[in-house]
Amino acid sequence: MKVAVVFHSASGSTKQLAQAVASGAAVVSDVEVAMVEIVGADIIEGRFRNTKLLQQLDKADALVFGSPTYMGCVSAQFKAFSDATGELWSTQSWANKVAAGFTIGANLSGDQLNTLQYMQVFASQHGMLWVGLDIPGNYDPEMRNRLGAQSGLIAHSVDGVLDETDLLAARYLGQRVAQVSKKLAA
Numbered sequence: 001m002k003v004a005v006v007f008h009s010a011s012g013s014t015k016q017l018a019q020a021v022a023s024g025a026a027v028v029s030d031v032e033v034a035m036v037e038i039v040g041a042d043i044i045e046g047r048f049r050n051t052k053l054l055q056q057l058d059k060a061d062a063l064v065f066g067s068p069t070y071m072g073c074v075s076a077q078f079k080a081f082s083d084a085t086g087e088l089w090s091t092q093s094w095a096n097k098v099a100a101g102f103t104i105g106a107n108l109s110g111d112q113l114n115t116l117q118y119m120q121v122f123a124s125q126h127g128m129l130w131v132g133l134d135i136p137g138n139y140d141p142e143m144r145n146r147l148g149a150q151s152g153l154i155a156h157s158v159d160g161v162l163d164e165t166d167l168l169a170a171r172y173l174g175q176r177v178a179q180v181s182k183k184l185a186a
């Protein structure tokens with residue numbers, strides 16, 4: 001079972017979440033986890049060009065998408081990556097892969113939900129199966145999902161220092177994606 005955490009991060013906070021998601025997925029037995037970073041250098045004249053990266057994702061059973069919230073949506077780098085997958089859309093070659101998402105913003109209510117919703121639509125365009133969080137906000141003894149979104153993980157940091165509960169929720173999201181993927185494959 002292969003889980004890929006596909007993310008863009010400019011100043012490192014989304015990357016910290018991605019590492020936590022990956023570590024959560026890795027605790028599930030027989031799961032191989034890859035960190036797949038979207039970098040600006042792969043965007044040439046506005047188009048994301050990294051065939052190897054897309055081929056790596058083809059082989060994964062589950063993709064967890066991560067992007068900072070920029071201007072109320074995914075970053076331009078993440079969007080360029082998602083546009084590049086348009087070539088796969090007509091064949092639906094990612095259909096029935098499991099998908100999930102996480103984001104972070106500097107404002108408590110900085111329109112991060114729109115970022116998750118974009119990722120969810122993106123996954124649906126590929127026929128993927130979206131997995132949200134099954135942690136009801138403010139009802140968790142560990143205070144994971146403190147911001148209460150269940151479409152995916154919304155984290156918040158004003159200075160790039162991650163809240164421990166957001167990292168716990170990210171770990172949990174990774175674990176959940178790996179477990180659901182195994183269940184589907186059984």
Ligand SMILES: Cc1cc2nc3c(=O)[nH]c(=O)nc-3n(C[C@H](O)[C@H](O)[C@H](O)COP(=O)(O)O)c2cc1C
Nearest residue numbers: 009010011012013014068070071072105106107110
């Ligand atoms: C161009 C730009 C736009 C941003 N837009 C938002 C926003 O709409 N909502 C929000 O809460 N934070 C916004 N932020 C803050 C980032 O989401 C936040 O700093 C995040 O932690 C950056 O992630 P990174 O460290 O992975 O790059 C914005 C930051 C930048 C640079």
